[in-house]
Amino acid sequence: MKQRLSILGSTGSIGTQTLELVRLSSELSVAALAARSNIKLLMEQILEFRPGLVCLYEEDKAEALRQQLKERAEDQETPEELRAYLRDLPVLRGMEGLMKAAACPEADTTVVAVVGMIGIRPTIAAIEARKKIALANKETLVCAGHIIMSMVREYGVTLTPVDSEHSAIFQCLQGEEKGSVEKLLLTASGGPFRGYRLEQLRDIRPKDALKHPNWSMGAKITIDSSTMINKALEVMEAHWLFDVPMEDIEVVIQPQSVIHSMVQFQDGAVKAQLGVPSMLIPIEYALFAPERIPLPPEEKLDFRSLTKLDFSIPDPEVFRGLALGIQAGKRGGTMPTVFNAANEEAVAAFLQERIAYLDIPAGIEAAMEAHEVKEDPSLEEILETEAWARAFIRDRFGLSEETKAKKLEDTTC
Ligand code: NDP
Numbered sequence: 001m002k003q004r005l006s007i008l009g010s011t012g013s014i015g016t017q018t019l020e021l022v023r024l025s026s027e028l029s030v031a032a033l034a035a036r037s038n039i040k041l042l043m044e045q046i047l048e049f050r051p052g053l054v055c056l057y058e059e060d061k062a063e064a065l066r067q068q069l070k071e072r073a074e075d076q077e078t079p080e081e082l083r084a085y086l087r088d089l090p091v092l093r094g095m096e097g098l099m100k101a102a103a104c105p106e107a108d109t110t111v112v113a114v115v116g117m118i119g120i121r122p123t124i125a126a127i128e129a130r131k132k133i134a135l136a137n138k139e140t141l142v143c144a145g146h147i148i149m150s151m152v153r154e155y156g157v158t159l160t161p162v163d164s165e166h167s168a169i170f171q172c173l174q175g176e177e178k179g180s181v182e183k184l185l186l187t188a189s190g191g192p193f194r195g196y197r198l199e200q201l202r203d204i205r206p207k208d209a210l211k212h213p214n215w216s217m218g219a220k221i222t223i224d225s226s227t228m229i230n231k232a233l234e235v236m237e238a239h240w241l242f243d244v245p246m247e248d249i250e251v252v253i254q255p256q257s258v259i260h261s262m263v264q265f266q267d268g269a270v271k272a273q274l275g276v277p278s279m280l281i282p283i284e285y286a287l288f289a290p291e292r293i294p295l296p297p298e299e300k301l302d303f304r305s306l307t308k309l310d311f312s313i314p315d316p317e318v319f320r321g322l323a324l325g326i327q328a329g330k331r332g333g334t335m336p337t338v339f340n341a342a343n344e345e346a347v348a349a350f351l352q353e354r355i356a357y358l359d360i361p362a363g364i365e366a367a368m369e370a371h372e373v374k375e376d377p378s379l380e381e382i383l384e385t386e387a388w389a390r391a392f393i394r395d396r397f398g399l400s401e402e403t404k405a406k407k408l409e410d411t412t413c
């Protein structure tokens with residue numbers, strides 16, 4: 001089935017891999033592209049994929065892109081048909097632009113691959129425009145799962161998971177009765193610090209935490225994987241996606257990242273989905289499910305070189321952030337937003353070497369302790385809680401607004 005995509009976060013790890021699939025499949029084309037500030041890559045993507053509209057969240061960057069498109073359109077060396085296209089290409093900006101890109105009339109499917117809870121409002125806009133949604137952005141479900149999933153039901157739209165663990169569970173659940181599920185077994189690689197003692201984590205620097213053993217991802221999720229906070233976010237994500245209680249979701253370390261997650265049924269049968277640690281398969285399945293398209297040989301497991309599969313259980317003392325996240329998910333209301341926003345703010349500060357590695361879980365814990373939970377929060381209350389948690393972390397560690405705004409030189413690893 002032909003699908004036109006609006007890709008939010010097109011310059012990131014998931015976004016560029018989604019575009020890799022567009023190169024591989026004649027069924028896919030691009031209706032809209034959005035990013036935060038990466039003009040150079042967005043310009044290359046515009047020339048290659050010819051979207052009908054683009055958005056850069058940062059206003060000055062959107063203006064600079066407009067200028068570049070204009071210059072290119074006026075350049076006599078540019079072929080005439082390209083000049084006409086570049087002249088007419090709308091360049092949107094800010095949250096309004098991101099929401100318009102999410103709801104772009106020419107798109108069938110919106111791929112939400114921005115990082116952080118900035119994804120909430122564009123996801124809502126895509127649902128209201130009745131798009132199919134391929135959701136990579138887990139922070140959106142963590143903070144606003146109750147709002148998003150009830151809107152998905154109300155508008156009758158399809159929302160498919162891109163996250164590899166959730167894609168695995170989604171695949172294992174095909175053809176099964178919901179009532180027969182006993183628990184979800186969410187696998188984790190354990191990250192670069194698997195098997196470490198707490199003292200060994202004290203002096204961790206960004207360059208150490210950015211080295212993931214199996215996956216190549218954006219900087220924020222790579223840090224989240226090292227703290228195992230990513231897994232806490234994923235437990236909450238699974239709870240909302242599959243409507244399974246937090247208590248029935250278990251985390252299992254599977255260091256080879258070959259088993260992407262499992263479902264245990266009431267009779268004791270366990271179904272697992274296996275594959276190489278690559279995001280192409282989960283992105284492909286999110287776009288085409290229940291169909292599949294052929295992918296290249298590098299996407300296939302080689303059982304001659306796969307000699308063993310190991311399993312263990314994470315240590316909650318060492319991976320304090322994992323325990324806190326599960327606690328936040330069980331508490332519910334605005335607590336997951338506090339957990340998530342405090343983590344986003346702390347991770348940004350850690351990447352700028354403004355706070356220590358263990359300040360990440362310590363800051364989150366302090367924010368959670370100081371927070372008065374609101375039950376069943378509205379979108380406005382979620383955004384207020386986000387602002388509160390971010391300010392809490394900045395105050396606690398003496399970080400200025402300026403620090404927050406400071407651009408990271410390299411946001412992908
Ligand atoms: P990256 O950091 O690689 O990319 C983030 C993308 O979002 C970039 O295109 C960035 O633009 C864009 N972006 C950030 N802020 C804004 C904004 N305010 N407005 C518009 N665009 C914005 O992240 P990943 O691709 O790694 O992760 C994306 C999401 O997918 C996250 O929620 C993550 O948890 C989830 N995920 C990622 C996986 C992976 O393998 N990478 C696996 C499973 C889930 P710019 O480049 O201009 O800054």
Ligand code: MG
Pocket residue numbers: 163164165234
């Ligand atoms: Mg994952």
